[in-house]
Amino acid sequence: MDNADMQRFLQQEQQKAMMGEMVGKLTSVCWDKCITGTPGSKFTSGESTCLTNCAQRFLDMTMIIAKRFEMQ
Template identity: 85%
Template sequence: MDNPEMQRFLQQEQQKAMMNEMVGKLTSVCWDKCITSAPGSKFSSGESTCLTNCAQRFLDMSVMIAKRFEMK
């Protein structure tokens, strides 16, 4: 493929797909870990804290893994 514009477009679309997949995985993992009962109209403070911490750890780990692959 010699078209640089098309290559950039495809790369952007791949990045979007990876991001959507990561958000879906994060949501699934953190929901299962933090939400132990049927949610009401709001999360409890414990659930909210757990979701925040879980999401942050997930993102930190994703960045660490991405950096590790960049080095190779």
């Protein structure tokens, strides 16, 4: 493995770690916001809608922030 391959590998691993961290944060934030009480075997329609909207807003904001940093 040459230096360029090692750099690509490290960059890919860093991206995987960042994605894992983002998924964990998204799960925590949206779960706390949308799930009240003890969940049953299925989400209620309100919980499901809340989770979907929360996740979408989180991802949208992540993209906006990432683009903002790219411009600087």
